[in-house]
Amino acid sequence: MELVVFGLASAGALAGGIGVIASRPPVRSALSLLLVLGSLAIMYLLLAAQFIAALQVIIYAGAIVVLFLFVIMLLHMRSGEGRVEKLRWQGPVSYVLAGLFLAALLYAIWTGAGPHMAEPAPGFGTAESVGRSLFTKFLLPFEVASIVLLVGIIAAVVVGRPLAPP
Amino acid sequence: MSASDLWSIVPELWLAGLAIFLLLVDLLTARKSLVGVVAVMGLLLSIIPIGSLLTQGARTVIFGSYAVDGFAVFFKILTVIATALVVLAAIDWLPGRSQYEGEFYALLVFTALGLVLMAASTDIILLALSIEFVSLTSYVLAGYLKGDVKSNEAGVKYFLYGAAASAVMLFGFSILYGLTGSTNLYEIARRVANAPLPALYLSIALMLSGFGFKISMVPFHQWTPDVYEGAPTPVAAYLSVASKAAGFAALVRMLMVVVDPGRLNWILLIAVLSAVSMTLGNLLALPQRNIKRMLAYSSISHAGFLLIGVAAFRGDFGTPGLLIYLLGYMFTQLGAFFVAALIGQQLGTDDIPDYAGLSRRAPVSALLMAVFMLSLTGFPPTSVFIGKFYVLAGAIDNGLLWLAIVGVVNSVISLYYYAGVIRAMYVMPAASTVPLREPAALQVALGIAGLGTLLIGLYPQPIIDLARSAVLLLRI
Numbered sequence: 001m002e003l004v005v006f007g008l009a010s011a012g013a014l015a016g017g018i019g020v021i022a023s024r025p026p027v028r029s030a031l032s033l034l035l036v037l038g039s040l041a042i043m044y045l046l047l048a049a050q051f052i053a054a055l056q057v058i059i060y061a062g063a064i065v066v067l068f069l070f071v072i073m074l075l076h077m078r079s080g081e082g083r084v085e086k087l088r089w090q091g092p093v094s095y096v097l098a099g100l101f102l103a104a105l106l107y108a109i110w111t112g113a114g115p116h117m118a119e120p121a122p123g124f125g126t127a128e129s130v131g132r133s134l135f136t137k138f139l140l141p142f143e144v145a146s147i148v149l150l151v152g153i154i155a156a157v158v159v160g161r162p163l164a165p166p
Numbered sequence: 167m168s169a170s171d172l173w174s175i176v177p178e179l180w181l182a183g184l185a186i187f188l189l190l191v192d193l194l195t196a197r198k199s200l201v202g203v204v205a206v207m208g209l210l211l212s213i214i215p216i217g218s219l220l221t222q223g224a225r226t227v228i229f230g231s232y233a234v235d236g237f238a239v240f241f242k243i244l245t246v247i248a249t250a251l252v253v254l255a256a257i258d259w260l261p262g263r264s265q266y267e268g269e270f271y272a273l274l275v276f277t278a279l280g281l282v283l284m285a286a287s288t289d290i291i292l293l294a295l296s297i298e299f300v301s302l303t304s305y306v307l308a309g310y311l312k313g314d315v316k317s318n319e320a321g322v323k324y325f326l327y328g329a330a331a332s333a334v335m336l337f338g339f340s341i342l343y344g345l346t347g348s349t350n351l352y353e354i355a356r357r358v359a360n361a362p363l364p365a366l367y368l369s370i371a372l373m374l375s376g377f378g379f380k381i382s383m384v385p386f387h388q389w390t391p392d393v394y395e396g397a398p399t400p401v402a403a404y405l406s407v408a409s410k411a412a413g414f415a416a417l418v419r420m421l422m423v424v425v426d427p428g429r430l431n432w433i434l435l436i437a438v439l440s441a442v443s444m445t446l447g448n449l450l451a452l453p454q455r456n457i458k459r460m461l462a463y464s465s466i467s468h469a470g471f472l473l474i475g476v477a478a479f480r481g482d483f484g485t486p487g488l489l490i491y492l493l494g495y496m497f498t499q500l501g502a503f504f505v506a507a508l509i510g511q512q513l514g515t516d517d518i519p520d521y522a523g524l525s526r527r528a529p530v531s532a533l534l535m536a537v538f539m540l541s542l543t544g545f546p547p548t549s550v551f552i553g554k555f556y557v558l559a560g561a562i563d564n565g566l567l568w569l570a571i572v573g574v575v576n577s578v579i580s581l582y583y584y585a586g587v588i589r590a591m592y593v594m595p596a597a598s599t600v601p602l603r604e605p606a607a608l609q610v611a612l613g614i615a616g617l618g619t620l621l622i623g624l625y626p627q628p629i630i631d632l633a634r635s636a637v638l639l640l641r642i
Contacts, residue, residue: 104368112345112365120347137229140175141292144283147182148299151276154189155306158266158273159321163312 006046012039030068037061049125171227174234176215177242178282184208185275192268201268202257202607205275209250216242230350231289233419236636240489241285241415248408248496249278251611255504256400258605259511263311263398270310274404277303281408285415288351288423290339293416297335297376300412301328304405308397320396327389328379335376341369342424351423358428366428373420374439380413382406383473384443387466391450394462399510402458403503406465407496410472414492418476418485436477437569443470444576451583456516457506460583461499464542467576468495474569475557482634484560489633491553494622498541498550501615504608505535512602518587523596528604532591534616539584541619544577549622552629 012035019032037060044053123129134142172179184205192201216239224235253271260267280299287293305328309321345361346354358366378386394402425432447467454460472495475488508531509524510516524532541548554577561570622629 104364108341108362108365108368112362137231138289138291140228140231141289141295144292144295144299147276147279148295148302151273151299151303154269154273154276155302158269159306159309159312163265 002046005042009039009042009046012036013043026072027069030065030072033068034061034065037065044125047125051127051130052125174219174222174227175232177212177219178279180208180212180215181275181279181282184212185272185279188268188272188275192272198261198267199257199607201271202253205253205271206250209246209253209275209278212246213243216246226288226352230352231287231292233286233288235286236638237415237419238282238286240632240636241411242282244411244493244496245278245281245285245408248404248411248500249274251500251504251614252400252404252408254607254611254614255403255500255507256398258608259400259507260398266310270307273303273307277307277404278408281412284412285419287416288419290343290349290351290354293420294332294336294339297380297416298332300380300409301332304328304401304409307401308393308405310398310401314396316396317398318396320393323389323396324393327386331376331379331386334372335379338369338372338374338376341365341372345369351419354424355427358424361428363428363430366425366430370425370430370432370435374417377413377417377420378439381410381417381469381472382462382466383439383469384446384466387443387447387469390466391454391459391462394465395456395458395516399458399503399507402462403500403507406461406503407499410465410469411492411496414472414476414488418479418488421476422479422485433477433479433564433566436473437566440470440473440477441569441572443467443473444572445470448576448579451580454583455518457509457518457521457587458503458516460518460587461502461506464580464583465499467580468499468542470576471554471557471573474561474566474573477569478557478560478564478566481560481563483556483563485637486630486633487553487556487560489636490556490622490626490629491550493629493633494541494549494551494553494619497615497618497622498538498548501534501612501619502538502542504612504615505531505538508602508604508608508612511605518590519594520597521587521590522594523599524591524602526596526599528602530609531602531604531612534612535591536588537616537619539587541623543581543584547620547623549619549626551623552626 016032016035016037016039020029020036023029023032037056041053041056041061044050044056121129187208188201188205191204192198195201219234219239219242220236222234224233226233253274256270256274260270264270277300280296280303283296284293284300287296305321305325308324309317311317342354342358343349345365346357348354348357375386377383379389382390394406397405421432421436444467447463447465447470451460451463451467454463472488472491475484475491478484478487506516508528509521512528513520521535524535537548541550544551544554554573558570558573561567561573
């Protein structure tokens with residue numbers, strides 16, 4: 001049963017991933033991303049990390065993809081048109097390199113899986129353990145993240161405001 | 167966590183508070199140079215809490231996620247000095263070019279905070295966050311001149327390269343976490359010996375792309391000339407010095423704490439990357455006419471030199487040499503960029519042939535530029551000479567004689583293009599003899615850079631002692 005669900009979820013994630021990079025209209029890419037994120041949420045559930053699965057659906061699928069769609073709607077009135085392919089030899093080379101990278105990854109997984117892998121602590125991925133580690137072990141990263149967000153806002157104001165007329 | 171943990175991160179809290187305070191000052195005053203002056207004073211004051219850390223023992227604080235050791239303190243000092251100098255230079259350079267002057271200084275101080283965090287992180291989540299932090303502000307600073315097409319190009323290019331490099335690096339981090347089940351560097355170091363080698367190699371290779379991007383190491387260097395050319399000159403100076411130094415700090419901490427216990431042969435990898443960076447950077451710098459592009463390629467080649475210090479980390483010379491090199495290079499490279507900023511502002515050009523006759527039009531700046539160029543080549547008695555001497559000694563000490571020879575050959579090659587600038591300034595006839603105006607704050611920044619370059623070259627002992635103590639404390 002678990003294997004069937006895993007197979008479906010990973011097939012969905014792969015299909016979505018290909019959809020993100022292969023589809024021409026940006027809207028379709030964004031919706032394919034939704035498929036990827038949804039499938040990942042199922043995988044988190046399989047790994048008994050319910051809270052992370054819920055966060056994945058709420059934050060990524062809920063907020064971020066919706067934001068993407070809004071941006072596409074606002075900016076890209078004529079979506080997917082007028083794209084001129086300027087890359088010639090880079091295309092095939094990138095396929096070869098990506099293939100090599102895939103081979104390296106598969107080899108690493110093949111030789112890497114084994115009993116040395118660390119077991120997650122009991123209760124890993126529940127709301128309680130996430131909250132606890134967020135306010136103890138990861139307190140500093142948590143606070144730094146809030147400063148990064150503040151800086152992001154300032155940066156967005158600087159970048160986003162149009163130039164004043166001279 | 168205890169209250170003493172909070173005392174140990176007072177420098178970081180101070181920098182965060184200073185940046186927010188600068189935003190408030192910017193809101194209240196119409197004289198934007200005041201914001202810059204407040205920034206410089208605040209940065210100088212932060213030396214006090216940083217210095218008080220020097221006397222304390224090495225340890226990690228806040229649940230082991232943050233290092234308080236000599237290594238981190240060294241990079242705090244370096245970052246604060248570099249930021250203060252860049253702010254000083256920008257006070258004269260920026261007015262009239264951007265309507266967001268106050269935010270510029272605040273963003274620089276925020277970047278300094280990110281760099282300080284990057285050099286002291288002992289948790290890969292904090293490390294990833296601080297690298298993102300620095301990248302975010304750097305993208306914006308590189309594209310700060312919104313009306314300037316080249317600056318826009320620099321910002322976008324830096325962003326695209328940086329986002330890709332960060333993503334790859336995070337993938338490497340995630341593999342490392344998967345292999346060891348911990349995000350804490352010291353915890354990972356304890357478990358990494360049991361990890362399978364292929365996966366570990368893959369993880370290191372992926373992580374190197376992120377660090378390599380920050381230090382502009384070949385083959386992750388392509389962004390460097392375009393970004394340095396387009397970015398505001400003080401920002402280019404900052405990226406080539408502070409961002410590179412923090413990248414080296416993170417790389418060294420990662421390699422020595424985490425990777426070294428893992429039975430990997432990483433030294434050869436770093437040595438080869440170092441040789442390639444030195445040679446390629448130098449050869450590409452030879453035909454450059456634009457001073458900022460030339461300095462960009464030379465910074466790639468200096469990244470190669472600094473990597474010698476990383477590869478030759480055993481013994482008494484390699485890592486101290488790296489730190490001395492970084493400090494000396496900071497003064498010299500900042501100075502060279504400040505002269506470029508001055509000329510760019512006064513003459514409106516960045517082309518080296520336009521530096522003709524500078525020795526008569528701006529004698530002080532020309533003399534300092536000559537000193538910086540000689541220092542970048544590695545002539546005694548200048549700061550980069552001491553750094554080069556130490557890293558080359560480290561290479562020989564570690565049995566990497568071939569790398570030392572590549573380094574010496576590259577120093578000789580680099581003389582050609584550095585001397586080209588001196589030749590233009592002192593030998594070529596001037597197009598006009600009108601003396602150039604040399605703005606006050608920029609002159610002060612230039613003077614400090616020149617003084618640092620010469621002082622470290624003439625009397626390096628205190629810096630050597632500082633670097634030695636910084637290295638001793640690295641491994642807790």
